[in-house]
Amino acid sequence: DAKTTQPPSMDCAEGRAANLPCNHSTISGNEYVYWYRQIHSQGPQYIIHGLKNNETNEMASLIITEDRKSSTLILPHATLRDTAVYYCIVRALYNFNKFYFGSGTKLNVKP
Amino acid sequence: ETGVTQTPRHLVMGMTNKKSLKCEQHLGHNAMYWYKQSAKKPLELMFVYNFKEQTENNSVPSRFSPECPNSSHLFLHLHTLQPEDSALYLCASSQEGGWNGYTFGSGTRLTVV
Numbered sequence: 001d002a003k004t005t006q007p008p009s010m011d012c013a014e015g016r017a018a019n020l021p022c023n024h025s026t027i028s029g030n031e032y033v034y035w036y037r038q039i040h041s042q043g044p045q046y047i048i049h050g051l052k053n054n055e056t057n058e059m060a061s062l063i064i065t066e067d068r069k070s071s072t073l074i075l076p077h078a079t080l081r082d083t084a085v086y087y088c089i090v091r092a093l094y095n096f097n098k099f100y101f102g103s104g105t106k107l108n109v110k111p
Numbered sequence: 112e113t114g115v116t117q118t119p120r121h122l123v124m125g126m127t128n129k130k131s132l133k134c135e136q137h138l139g140h141n142a143m144y145w146y147k148q149s150a151k152k153p154l155e156l157m158f159v160y161n162f163k164e165q166t167e168n169n170s171v172p173s174r175f176s177p178e179c180p181n182s183s184h185l186f187l188h189l190h191t192l193q194p195e196d197s198a199l200y201l202c203a204s205s206q207e208g209g210w211n212g213y214t215f216g217s218g219t220r221l222t223v224v
Contacts (some may be wrong), residue, residue: 005208028197032160034212036212041199041218041220042218043115043201043202043203043215043216043218044203044213044215045152045215046202046211046212046213049211049212064202073130084216089143098156098209099156099209099213100156101146101153102153104151104153
């Protein structure tokens with residue numbers, strides 16, 4: 001799987017949009033971008049995934065650049081409950097049943 | 112409640128004890144996983160089961176023994192652990208392949224004394 005690079009931490013004001021970047025410059029054509037988050041001492045929670053088109057669900061939006069070398073997870077109106085570690089994972093089709101987690105970005109939402 | 116239930120939530124055991132962690136899902140998923148999360152380290156994939164068959168053992172020491180009696184239940188049997196095995200043990204489940212993501216349980220916080 002392609003390696004991902006994320007900033008170790010970010011701050012965001014409550015009510016504002018949180019934009020979490022992820023660099024995956026070595027991504028190949030059959031690799032998807034997944035995002036999970038982990039609130040302190042809980043299990044990770046799946047957020048969203050995409051291949052090359054932008055995706056949106058009730059939790060977030062995923063913007064993938066046209067060259068697919070980077071992506072941004074957007075939480076449109078961050079709340080204190082969104083404080084968590086956010087993981088960007090690139091996963092190949094052949095990595096059947098495997099997600100490998102890195103260190104992620106600790107998002108601190110502040111009042 | 113995420114749909115994946117892990118018990119117990121907390122466990123303290125001595126190095127000579129034998130204990131088991133339990134994971135249960137009723138989401139209709141057919142793949143289940145064990146992950147380990149040590150303090151200040153990324154999650155480590157330990158075992159993968161597909162349709163009750165183990166398909167991945169990520170070089171896990173034999174003192175950890177998984178068991179998957181059916182697609183809804185997964186156990187991790189623990190025997191003669193070391194203090195460095197203290198960690199959060201997370202169970203997850205998914206449809207085969209996990210393409211729509213995993214559903215994780217809340218984990219078992221294990222302390223080996």
